[in-house]
Amino acid sequence: MSANGQDGAQVAQRGRGGEVAFDHVRMAFGSRVIFDDLTCRFPAGQISVILGGSGSGKSTLLRLIGGLLHPRAGHVRVGDKELTTLAERGLYAVREQIGMMFQAGALLDSFSVYDNLAFPLREHTRLSEAEIRERVHAKLTAVGLSADEDRLLPGQLSGGMLKRVALARAIIRDPQYLLCDEPFSGLDTISARRIENLLKDLNRSLGVTMIVISHDVPSTLRMADHVLVLVRKAAVQGTPSELRASKDPLVANLISADVDEAVLTAKGVEG
Amino acid sequence: MKAIQNLGFSALNFVEQLGRFTAFSGSAMLQALRPPFRMGVFFDELYKLGVLSLVIICVSGAAVGAVLALQGYNTLQRFGATDSLGAVVGISLLRELGPVLTALLATGRAGSATTAEIGTMVATEQLDGLRMMAVNPMSFVVVPRLLAMIVVMPLLSALFITCGMGGGYLVGVSLMGVDGGRYMSNLYANVDFHEDVVGSLVKAVVFGVVVGLISTWRGFTSKPNSAGVSAATTSTVVTASVTVLLLDYIVTALWGI
Numbered sequence: 273m274s275a276n277g278q279d280g281a282q283v284a285q286r287g288r289g290g291e292v293a294f295d296h297v298r299m300a301f302g303s304r305v306i307f308d309d310l311t312c313r314f315p316a317g318q319i320s321v322i323l324g325g326s327g328s329g330k331s332t333l334l335r336l337i338g339g340l341l342h343p344r345a346g347h348v349r350v351g352d353k354e355l356t357t358l359a360e361r362g363l364y365a366v367r368e369q370i371g372m373m374f375q376a377g378a379l380l381d382s383f384s385v386y387d388n389l390a391f392p393l394r395e396h397t398r399l400s401e402a403e404i405r406e407r408v409h410a411k412l413t414a415v416g417l418s419a420d421e422d423r424l425l426p427g428q429l430s431g432g433m434l435k436r437v438a439l440a441r442a443i444i445r446d447p448q449y450l451l452c453d454e455p456f457s458g459l460d461t462i463s464a465r466r467i468e469n470l471l472k473d474l475n476r477s478l479g480v481t482m483i484v485i486s487h488d489v490p491s492t493l494r495m496a497d498h499v500l501v502l503v504r505k506a507a508v509q510g511t512p513s514e515l516r517a518s519k520d521p522l523v524a525n526l527i528s529a530d531v532d533e534a535v536l537t538a539k540g541v542e543g
Numbered sequence: 544m545k546a547i548q549n550l551g552f553s554a555l556n557f558v559e560q561l562g563r564f565t566a567f568s569g570s571a572m573l574q575a576l577r578p579p580f581r582m583g584v585f586f587d588e589l590y591k592l593g594v595l596s597l598v599i600i601c602v603s604g605a606a607v608g609a610v611l612a613l614q615g616y617n618t619l620q621r622f623g624a625t626d627s628l629g630a631v632v633g634i635s636l637l638r639e640l641g642p643v644l645t646a647l648l649a650t651g652r653a654g655s656a657t658t659a660e661i662g663t664m665v666a667t668e669q670l671d672g673l674r675m676m677a678v679n680p681m682s683f684v685v686v687p688r689l690l691a692m693i694v695v696m697p698l699l700s701a702l703f704i705t706c707g708m709g710g711g712y713l714v715g716v717s718l719m720g721v722d723g724g725r726y727m728s729n730l731y732a733n734v735d736f737h738e739d740v741v742g743s744l745v746k747a748v749v750f751g752v753v754v755g756l757i758s759t760w761r762g763f764t765s766k767p768n769s770a771g772v773s774a775a776t777t778s779t780v781v782t783a784s785v786t787v788l789l790l791d792y793i794v795t796a797l798w799g800i
């Protein structure tokens with residue numbers, strides 16, 4: 273098999289993601305404490321959704337998993353790698369297995385949509401330009417964008433398109449771990465449902481460990497295998513039905529807010 | 544008591560910033576020696592920092608040379624030494640005005656643009672996006688801009704000096720009536736290639752390193768909001784300009800360039 277063929281196969285057949293774990297993590301910005309003693313698990317190969325109020329530390333949690341922030345104390349583990357003991361070079365090795373969709377996109381603004389998606393492939397694989405083009409257009413189609421839109425610059429995209437391009441870039445290398453910061457906000461219902469189905473398909477077909485921040489409780493209950501609720505600088509976690517039965521009124525209210533009863537019935541959540 | 548506290552805090556902050564800047568500079572220099580060498584980004588930056596600065600450098604160089612010739616002629620006339628005008632204009636431009644004014648102009652045009660661009664990338668999480676794609680922003684963003692600034696500075700300085708000499712010749716010979724042959728022969732006779740020309744280029748390279756490091760560092764460490772980017776850009780212009788002027792004195796005093 274050619275080098276290019278090997279790279280292609282490697283990208284297409286990357287293994288199932290492992291567990292992500294936080295142990296007694298303390299995180300603060302100056303004197304503002306975000307997590308006091310956070311211990312939680314994101315199960316391997318499952319879709320975990322993080323819920324919580326504004327400023328509860330949802331995005332901080334994703335940044336800790338990506339090694340973009342370092343905790344004051346405690347341990348963060350991605351698969352078998354303990355991030356708090358890794359040097360910068362080790363962190364880059366872990367990040368090669370992670371795809372991250374930022375809340376505001378974080379697309380390179382001087383690159384076209386095509387170049388933004390092709391960039392990780394050009395950096396980390398030896399795929400030919402034809403193979404890169406094929407993969408870029410496949411991912412654009414998967415998120416509901418047409419190949420004609422690949423010449424646009426990020427500044428020419430609407431908010432919803434920007435989100436979808438950011439997601440397409442995050443999944444371009446079929447990562448083992450996918451971190452999504454509010455993938456549904458700013459999307460119309462059809463686009464949101466398309467993204468939801470895409471995430472579910474990715475999870476089922478590739479076993480990607482997926483961690484999604486969402487404010488949308490119905491979609492959370494539709495897609496989540498595991499839910500983490502950030503309250504009082506710590507976390508409460510479980511399946512959607514376990515959390516809805518929680519005796520903590522804050523958790524129960526958060527998970528029940530605006531819930532579509534039909535969805536709960538479909539998921540077998542007891543009222 | 545409060546004033547002493549503030550002074551101590553400022554001193555500590557300065558030392559901390561200096562330490563961080565040194566670490567950043569070391570990291571950038573090390574990264575410049577490691578692959579991947581991003582030639583595409585480097586040539587893009589050469590274009591942005593160099594080609595787009597050509598007009599301001601040429602116009603400023605010609606204007607400075609013209610003023611220098613005008614002032615020089617009036618002064619030299621008192622001593623009956625107007626034939627030396629070529630040497631006065633040439634040596635002044637080569638040894639001091641060329642590299643220093645080019646560095647100041649490059650700071651205002653290219654350095655501030657570099658800081659603003661990197662600062663905007665910080666504010667819009669593009670640098671974090673690169674890190675999450677396992678691409679080191681030091682390699683992709685900082686090193687090409689730093690190297691481009693180092694390469695471009697002596698070239699712009701040489702252009703500034705050439706235009707300055709042109710402006711000086713025009714005013715001295717065409718306007719003030721100095722003999723063209725004597726103007727040029729005096730210039731050739733008094734300019735030493737190693738001491739003046741090479742020294743001038745070395746000075747420009749040193750200023751390129753300083754402006755490149757300060758502008759990328761300020762952008763890299765700017766606060767992630769519009770006020771932060773604005774403050775970082777202003778800080779680049781102030782810090783780099785003052786550093787260039789101080790360094791000019793030090794380089795001249797130590798090495799006689």
